[in-house]
Amino acid sequence: MLRNYLIGALALLGILILADGRRRQPQQAQVTAVPPPAVVSAALDRASRAPAVAAPAVPAVATPASTGSSTPYLDMMARLAVRQRIQREADRTYLDSLLAETDSVVTRWIDRRALRVKLVPDTAMTGWTPALLAEARTAMRAWQGNSSGLVLQEVTGADSADVTVRWVPALPDSTQVGTTNVTWGPDGEIHFAAIQLALVRKQDGRALGPADRIQVAVHEFGHALGLPHSGDQADVMFHTSPVNSPSDRDQATLRLLYAVIPGPLKVKP
Numbered sequence: 001m002l003r004n005y006l007i008g009a010l011a012l013l014g015i016l017i018l019a020d021g022r023r024r025q026p027q028q029a030q031v032t033a034v035p036p037p038a039v040v041s042a043a044l045d046r047a048s049r050a051p052a053v054a055a056p057a058v059p060a061v062a063t064p065a066s067t068g069s070s071t072p073y074l075d076m077m078a079r080l081a082v083r084q085r086i087q088r089e090a091d092r093t094y095l096d097s098l099l100a101e102t103d104s105v106v107t108r109w110i111d112r113r114a115l116r117v118k119l120v121p122d123t124a125m126t127g128w129t130p131a132l133l134a135e136a137r138t139a140m141r142a143w144q145g146n147s148s149g150l151v152l153q154e155v156t157g158a159d160s161a162d163v164t165v166r167w168v169p170a171l172p173d174s175t176q177v178g179t180t181n182v183t184w185g186p187d188g189e190i191h192f193a194a195i196q197l198a199l200v201r202k203q204d205g206r207a208l209g210p211a212d213r214i215q216v217a218v219h220e221f222g223h224a225l226g227l228p229h230s231g232d233q234a235d236v237m238f239h240t241s242p243v244n245s246p247s248d249r250d251q252a253t254l255r256l257l258y259a260v261i262p263g264p265l266k267v268k269p
Helices: 002-024 037-048 072-088 096-102 131-141 210-225 248-257
Strands: 114-120 151-154 163-168 178-184 190-198
Touching (some): 072 096, 114 131, 131 151, 131 210, 151 210, 163 210, 178 210, 190 210
Parallel strands (some): 114 151, 163 190
Antiparallel strands (some): 178 190
16 A cells, blocks of 8 residues: 555655746747858848949849848848948049939939930031030040940930930020939839930020030030039039049949949838
């Protein structure tokens, strides 16, 4: 009988120990998976470091500001890295003015080595002269060897052109002698650019001379490449620039534009 009692007591003790062990087993914490530092670092590198070559090396993207990853956290970090780089280089570039114009979207051409330019003559227009075509070609050459790696290449067919250039007697805005209308998508990719060059300044009725027309065309081709306006008169992208060739600051801004990922930089909550 004592033996049976001892066996029962030992069995009861084992049950209590097992129950106590289950109670003391720590509960597994529920944590949000965060990419390891190496993965985050790689994403930041892709977003903020310049490519090894000057030519555009970033592939076309299907989603805004894509970093090549479907992880929202990495996309957010990539956007932040682009903003930080633009701020770091603000003393020698003016890419921040692009964000002001596009509501914080980096816009540029993607997967292009050459921009096909169609010069559209209008022989019926008052003041037309074949010299206008030669002046536009001179303006295109001013951007040869630019730091984006893109080439401005004249083509004969307007349907195949990325950029069209047309001349008008005067522009509706009396203060303007040239405009560039850039069409771009939500992912920041530029699809088309249309340049208009005026022969007469509407504000005072003054006809532009060859030097002025070339200067305006150089400025507008800068917009077609993706550049915004600069606040420095020494840059060809100044609103009323007195120069007729890209400055070091113009080139640095173009280089930065084609070194960062395109797309919106706003971080959604």
